[in-house]
Amino acid sequence: MDLLVLGGTQWLGRTLAAEGVARGHRVTCLARGEAGAVADGAELVRADRSKPDAYDAVAGRTWDAVIDVTRQPGYARRAAQALGDASRHWTFISSCNVYARHDEPGADESAALLPPLEDDDSTPETYGEAKSAIELAYRDALADRFLAIRPGLIAGPGDTSGRSGYWVARMARAVRDGGPVLVPDVLDAAAEAVHVDDLVRFTLDSAERGLVGALNAVGDRVTFGAWLDASRAVAGYEGEVVAVDTAWLAEQGVAEWSGPDSLPLWIADPEWNAFMDRSNAAAKREGLGLRPLEQLLAETLEWEREQGLDRERGAGLSPAKERELLAALTA
Missing domain, CATH: 3.90.25.10 (UDP-galactose 4-epimerase, domain 1)
Structure with a gap:
């Protein structure tokens, strides 16, 4: 499988790339490369996603799966426009912060979301609205090829x-x-909390299967x-x-x-x-395994x-x- 990770030099992105390599996939990471090295065996394409030419270096290539971990709506909007038609499947690592309420124990993926952030750039205070905006951008562009995975607290080595x-x-x-x-x-x-390795395995399993929709990948x-x-x-x-x-x-x-x-x-x-205290029942039905x-x-x-x-x-x-x-x- 030809896998493109948008990011790949920080904790979650690097772990995703490493697992992709371990599975025998051809993994490309598009990132500035300033946060650290990519996983051994992955290809680094240096690019600044805030720039209009961010995706020029991979233009003309096609991907079996794309995984994005960004929190910046502008990055996602430009990625969907530049790469959407070149991808068979697209996964976005979203967050349970997208939900409008956090006082309903056991709430599932049908709960209402925050209004999407209109700006291209997010702040820590608009994190949930930004993730909601990114989900919307990819859902509009990719329709039945898009999966939003919503973790809560990600735990484990590297946190x-x-x-x-x-x-x-x-x-x-x-x-x-x-x-x-x-x-x-x-x-x-x-x-x-979900262990980072359990989240990564579920993400790649889901991409390989072509799952779509939204799933709470929480512990x-x-x-x-x-x-x-x-x-x-x-x-x-x-x-x-x-x-x-x-x-x-x-x-x-x-x-x-x-x-x-x-x-x-x-x-x-x-x-x-x-x-x-969110429901992970749907994700577990789709194979989320938790240590x-x-x-x-x-x-x-x-x-x-x-x-x-x-x-x-x-x-x-x-x-x-x-x-x-x-x-x-x-x-």
Whole structure:
């Protein structure tokens, strides 16, 4: 199969390209090539997708499958115009952020979407609207050759956001340094993540089969408490965990979800209480396979150790901030 990956030099795109090569496909990655090298065995075509001539280097070539991971509507609109007629099948890695509501547990792909972003360029604040716009652009251009795959939190080795690996890495540090470990008191809240390799396999399986439509490629729902328990078990931590009222955490400047001084997988806004509680039934019927949570966390912890448990993270509390908060609780 001739496979074109629009991107291919960052985490998800590179993993897609590597799996495509491993399956024996002829893989081409169209990217600027500034984020890193493409997977071994893949061809890199250097191009800046913000430029009008971005696709000139592949003009005249045809593709059995194209996979795009962009968040910029302008990139997608130009790609559909330049390459749509040259592709047998097209997959876009969208996001569950496209949905207009996140307070309906178990909602499936029929849920309403956000209005599409009209601008060509997105910002972090318009991420969901941008992904919705990209889906619309490809759906209009490709009709019955288009599949939108909508993951939620993507987890596993390579997650430089720091979200999916924070808790298992924190438990591992506690084994080494001692506890307690501070957690938000949302133990019954939903948690849901898909391992990057499971997402990639499903994406390529779907492209090879020519699946169309939209599918939520999300992990099975567990509770935040179960995620913590699995993290403790994988890391071998048997010490104290201190569950803290989330209103107090917010007062102390602790952020939810991601970023500096945050606690990942915690979402305080009740309008987002089901962001990690979407149905994956349709995707599983189409073959989405999910490894057990303990395996996901064990593989993530191995990568976390390689990166360094004490490195500055993209998400989570610094040791100093956590000590400060624990001290304030007992003051």
